[in-house]
Amino acid sequence: MAELLTFDIGGTKIASAFVRLPEEGDAPVVLLRDEIPTRAAEGGDAVRERLMEFAYQQLQLAGEHGIVPRGIGIAAAGVPDSKTGEIISATDLLPGWKGQQIYQALHQVTVLPVYMVGDVVAHGLGEAQYGAGRxxxxxxxxxxxxxxxxxxxxxxxxxxxxxxxxxxxxxxxxxxxxxxxxxxxxxxxxxxxxxxxxxxxxxxxxxxxxxxxxxxxxxxxxxxxxxxxxxxxxxxxxxxxxxxxxxxxxxxxxxxxxxxxxxxxxxxxxxxxxxxxxxxxxxxxxxxxxxxxxELGGDAPLIGAAVAASQTIN
Ligand SMILES: [Zn+2]
Incomplete structure (x- = not known):
C-alpha cells in the first residue's frame, strides 16, 4: 500500500512523515520523520509559506527514497474546513492562521490530493484506529x-x-x-x-x-x-x-x-x-x-492525518 505524506502543524513545530497504513492488525509505518519550527509569531502567511517549502523538500526526499506518495494528510492546529482547506478559527497562539487557504497553497507545490483535519481529531483517529482505542x-x-x-x-x-x-x-x-x-x-x-x-x-x-x-x-x-x-x-x-x-x-x-x-x-x-x-x-x-x-505518542496526529486522508482520497 502506498504511503501518504503527512504534516502536523502545531504552535511550536511542524512535523512531517510518510505514513504507510497497514492492513488490519499491523502497526502503521512512519518513515522519514522530520520537523521544522512553526515560528508562529511571524504570522499565518509566513507559516503557510514555510509549510509549502517543507512540503516541497519532503517530496524531493520521497523521490530520493523511491517513495511515491498517493496523497497528503494534514493535522492542523485551529479549526480547519476539511472541504475547502480554509482555517476557519485559530487561537492567539497562531496569529494570522485563521483564513489561511491550505489546499490552495499546497496545490502550488504538488498535484497530489490533500485532505486536512484538526490536530486533535487526527490524534483521536490515530489512537482509534491503531492505538489505545483500537x-x-x-x-x-x-x-x-x-x-x-x-x-x-x-x-x-x-x-x-x-x-x-x-x-x-x-x-x-x-x-x-x-x-x-x-x-x-x-x-x-x-x-x-x-x-x-x-x-x-x-x-x-x-x-x-x-x-x-x-x-x-x-x-x-x-x-x-x-x-x-x-x-x-x-x-x-x-x-x-x-x-x-x-x-x-x-x-x-x-x-x-x-x-x-x-x-x-x-x-x-x-x-x-x-x-x-x-x-x-x-x-x-x-x-x-x-x-x-x-499509545502512539507524538506520531498519533501524523498517523491520524494519514487515516483521514486515506478515507477521503481515491
Ligand atoms: Zn474555555
Missing amino acids: TSRIMLSIGVGTGIGGAIIIDGQPFFGAHGMAGHAGHVASPLGVGVLCSCGTTQGHIEPVASGTGLATLYNIRTDGSQVHNGGEVAALANDGDETAISVIKDSAHALGVCIGGMANLIDPDGIVVSGSVTKAGADWWSALRIGYRESALPLLRDVQLREG
Missing part, C-alpha cells in the same frame, strides 16, 4: 497538553458537529475554573485553564500567591519532591478533569476513553485522581469504561 467502537479521545482538546470517533469516523466544533473538551464547565481566564475568553469556569499543563502552573501560582512556576512539568517535579501544594494541585486538577470526562461519557456513551498528552506523564497521583473523579461523575453503567493512556 478495540473501541465509540471512542472519546482527550488530549491534555498545553491546552485541552478532544475528539469523538464513531466507527472509525470523526464526529465534527454542526460547526466543526465537536469535542472541545477543554471548554466544559468546572467549578475549579471559576475566576480563571480560559483561552476562549471566559472566566466563568472552564476546565482547560486549571487542568491543562499551563493550568497546573496557574493553579499552583494562585495557591502559593506568587508566580513561581511556568508549566505543568515544574509542578509535577515539585510534587515529586514532596511539595504539598504541588501534590494537592495535581490531585484537585486531575479530579476535576475526571469529573468533566465522566459528564462527557454520560452524554455520548463511549466504550473507550483515551487520554493522551504531556500532562498524562504527571504521575500515578494524577491518574488515580482522574479515575476517581471519573467514577464519581459517570453513570453506573459507564463507571467501568477504562480511561486508557494513549
Whole structure:
C-alpha cells in the first residue's frame, strides 16, 4: 500500500512523515520523520509559506527514497474546513492562521490530493484506529497538553458537529475554573485553564500567591519532591478533569476513553485522581469504561492525518 505524506502543524513545530497504513492488525509505518519550527509569531502567511517549502523538500526526499506518495494528510492546529482547506478559527497562539487557504497553497507545490483535519481529531483517529482505542467502537479521545482538546470517533469516523466544533473538551464547565481566564475568553469556569499543563502552573501560582512556576512539568517535579501544594494541585486538577470526562461519557456513551498528552506523564497521583473523579461523575453503567493512556505518542496526529486522508482520497 502506498504511503501518504503527512504534516502536523502545531504552535511550536511542524512535523512531517510518510505514513504507510497497514492492513488490519499491523502497526502503521512512519518513515522519514522530520520537523521544522512553526515560528508562529511571524504570522499565518509566513507559516503557510514555510509549510509549502517543507512540503516541497519532503517530496524531493520521497523521490530520493523511491517513495511515491498517493496523497497528503494534514493535522492542523485551529479549526480547519476539511472541504475547502480554509482555517476557519485559530487561537492567539497562531496569529494570522485563521483564513489561511491550505489546499490552495499546497496545490502550488504538488498535484497530489490533500485532505486536512484538526490536530486533535487526527490524534483521536490515530489512537482509534491503531492505538489505545483500537478495540473501541465509540471512542472519546482527550488530549491534555498545553491546552485541552478532544475528539469523538464513531466507527472509525470523526464526529465534527454542526460547526466543526465537536469535542472541545477543554471548554466544559468546572467549578475549579471559576475566576480563571480560559483561552476562549471566559472566566466563568472552564476546565482547560486549571487542568491543562499551563493550568497546573496557574493553579499552583494562585495557591502559593506568587508566580513561581511556568508549566505543568515544574509542578509535577515539585510534587515529586514532596511539595504539598504541588501534590494537592495535581490531585484537585486531575479530579476535576475526571469529573468533566465522566459528564462527557454520560452524554455520548463511549466504550473507550483515551487520554493522551504531556500532562498524562504527571504521575500515578494524577491518574488515580482522574479515575476517581471519573467514577464519581459517570453513570453506573459507564463507571467501568477504562480511561486508557494513549499509545502512539507524538506520531498519533501524523498517523491520524494519514487515516483521514486515506478515507477521503481515491
Ligand atoms: Zn474555555
